[in-house]
Amino acid sequence: MLVEGITSRPVHGGIQVDLFARRHFFALEGEGALALLAQAPALDEAFFDRCEVLYAAADAAGRGYDEALARLKPDLFRQTPTVETLLFRLRGCLSRATMGTRLYVAGGEGFIGRCMNVAAGFGMDAGTVLTEHRGSAARRVQCVHCKGITEDVSESPFACSHCGLNLLVRDHYSKRLGAFQGVCIDAEEPVSASRTPEEVFQ
Amino acid sequence: MSATSTIPVRVSEIEPVAESIKRVRLERPDGRPLPPFSPGAHVVVSMNDGGRIRRNPYSLMSEPDDRGYYAISVLRAEKSRGGSAFIHDVLKAGDELTISHPVNLFPADKRGRKHILIAGGIGITPFIAMMAGFARDNVPFELHYAMRSRAHGAYWRDLVASYGAHRIKPYFSAEYQVLPVATLLENQPLGTHVYVCGPDRLTDCVLDAARNTGWPAANVHTERFLAPAGGKPFDVELIRSGITVHVGEHESILEAVEAAGIDAPCLCRGGACGQCETSVIACDGQLLHHDVYLSDDEKAGGRKIMICVSRFEGTRLSLDL
Numbered sequence: 109m110l111v112e113g114i115t116s117r118p119v120h121g122g123i124q125v126d127l128f129a130r131r132h133f134f135a136l137e138g139e140g141a142l143a144l145l146a147q148a149p150a151l152d153e154a155f156f157d158r159c160e161v162l163y164a165a166a167d168a169a170g171r172g173y174d175e176a177l178a179r180l181k182p183d184l185f186r187q188t189p190t191v192e193t194l195l196f197r198l199r200g201c202l203s204r205a206t207m208g209t210r211l212y213v214a215g216g217e218g219f220i221g222r223c224m225n226v227a228a229g230f231g232m233d234a235g236t237v238l239t240e241h242r243g244s245a246a247r248r249v250q251c252v253h254c255k256g257i258t259e260d261v262s263e264s265p266f267a268c269s270h271c272g273l274n275l276l277v278r279d280h281y282s283k284r285l286g287a288f289q290g291v292c293i294d295a296e297e298p299v300s301a302s303r304t305p306e307e308v309f310q
Numbered sequence: 311m312s313a314t315s316t317i318p319v320r321v322s323e324i325e326p327v328a329e330s331i332k333r334v335r336l337e338r339p340d341g342r343p344l345p346p347f348s349p350g351a352h353v354v355v356s357m358n359d360g361g362r363i364r365r366n367p368y369s370l371m372s373e374p375d376d377r378g379y380y381a382i383s384v385l386r387a388e389k390s391r392g393g394s395a396f397i398h399d400v401l402k403a404g405d406e407l408t409i410s411h412p413v414n415l416f417p418a419d420k421r422g423r424k425h426i427l428i429a430g431g432i433g434i435t436p437f438i439a440m441m442a443g444f445a446r447d448n449v450p451f452e453l454h455y456a457m458r459s460r461a462h463g464a465y466w467r468d469l470v471a472s473y474g475a476h477r478i479k480p481y482f483s484a485e486y487q488v489l490p491v492a493t494l495l496e497n498q499p500l501g502t503h504v505y506v507c508g509p510d511r512l513t514d515c516v517l518d519a520a521r522n523t524g525w526p527a528a529n530v531h532t533e534r535f536l537a538p539a540g541g542k543p544f545d546v547e548l549i550r551s552g553i554t555v556h557v558g559e560h561e562s563i564l565e566a567v568e569a570a571g572i573d574a575p576c577l578c579r580g581g582a583c584g585q586c587e588t589s590v591i592a593c594d595g596q597l598l599h600h601d602v603y604l605s606d607d608e609k610a611g612g613r614k615i616m617i618c619v620s621r622f623e624g625t626r627l628s629l630d631l
Contacts, residue, residue, distance in 0.1 A: 126524070128521055128522065128524050129524035130523060130524040131524070202500060205499070205500050206496070206497055206498055206499060206500070207495070207498045207499070207500065207502050207523070207524070207525045207526075207529065208496070208523045208524030208525065209500065209524070210524065210526070230423075230500045230501055231421065231422065231423035231500055231501015231502075232500055232501065233421065233526070233528050233529065235526075235528050236526035236528055236529070
């Protein structure tokens with residue numbers, strides 16, 4: 109039932125650092141910490157002096173990734189209690205950033221979408237933000253009917269958390285919103301509201 | 311270029327605006343409106359210079375919303391192949407020309423929050439329409455405009471008067487003023503785009519500075535029009551057409567092919583757009599690539615040639631045309 113083969117589906121190419129950049133911002137969620145930790149041995153002190161790391165442990169709390177990130181001694185390291193507070197910090201970082209700044213995002217699909225949405229708000233082109241998918245494949249989905257966004261959607265169809273319509277999750281992705289599109293699946297036969305979810309984005 | 315895509319125009323005004331620069335105003339003889347264009351677009355102007363057809367690309371610098379006329383500015387090239395000298399010495403008000411439909415290979419990125427325009431000399435032309443667009447959309451922009459001297463520079467006084475000295479920064483090399491490219495690019499907020507149009511030296515300087523100050527390549531825009539370089543004459547065998555054409559000293563392959571009556575695909579005529587890419591079937595000698603379209607690998611590979619600007623030295627060249 110999942111509609112595949114749609115070219116707007118984002119491709120996360122990995123967070124290869126751009127050594128020409130003057131400043132490096134990392135927004136990491138849960139397992140996303142590993143994306144930076146994996147390449148840390150190849151990076152030197154001068155790199156971390158120009159580096160700001162924001163981390164929300166989420167599902168990976170208690171695995172010590174926060175301590176490992178702090179040991180890299182970035183210019184700024186801030187662990188936030190939730191993704192929402194991380195996004196607040198990210199807005200603060202980006203508001204004083206210059207064109208020499210590169211943003212790297214690693215974490216779940218929904219987290220990447222929310223960070224991309226913040227970056228777009230500062231005029232950053234989606235192609236200039238480096239992303240790496242780690243952890244949950246649960247999606248951030250916009251209901252195309254009521255425009256409400258539901259976070260952490262792990263099944264399709266699902267009931268829109270705003271208007272209650274049963275939505276089919278498509279691979280159709282909005283770079284502007286950082287969200288997948290959900291379309292009403294039973295407009296012709298609304299009585300079948302109890303249809304069982306088929307696809308799971310784990 | 312096929313004949314149906316051209317537009318007949320009449321020169322309604324031609325006047326000098328600076329040392330070696332003339333502004334030409336073009337209107338349709340039948341008074342009908344010209345096609346709309348987006349800021350940054352150019353047209354290819356075809357001129358009949360004593361039986362010889364010359365075609366040169368020029369950026370449109372009139373108000374994009376005014377469909378009553380187009381305006382272009384022409385610098386007399388120091389080593390003119392004929393086109394700019396014809397416009398300066400022969401062309402007069404009332405003369406008729408044909409132009410192509412407008413094509414835009416240098417559009418402004420509308421998602422940008424701020425736009426920095428860097429012009430060198432006659433490279434100012436695409437920015438005049440762009441600035442009119444930014445001003446109308448109320449989008450922040452700055453123009454940094456390097457010229458040889460106050461007398462050589464076109465339009466800078468008008469631009470300062472229209473947009474204010476806080477947005478228009480002229481630099482005159484005769485007065486030892488230098489456009490501070492690196493300092494300029496170092497401190498720009500996120501969402502800024504930079505555009506450069508001018509001599510190769512300026513373009514390369516901006517590309518280098520942007521890379522060294524950490525700009526993502528997607529936010530750096532350039533337009534380079536290359537006049538086809540002259541060189542030794544040679545013959546080209548056109549396999550599909552079954553003929554051989556002679557390319558003269560001051561002629562491009564494209565011009566020679568067109569003179570032989572063959573309709574070869576092309577668009578910018580300046581080595582930038584990629585439309586005239588042609589397969590090389592046999593080459594006994596050396597291809598002289600002058601375009602900015604093919605990658606270095608493709609140029610080294612010798613299987614493709616951009617016939618609008620590139621040349622050949624050797625004994626035999628066969629193209630898939």
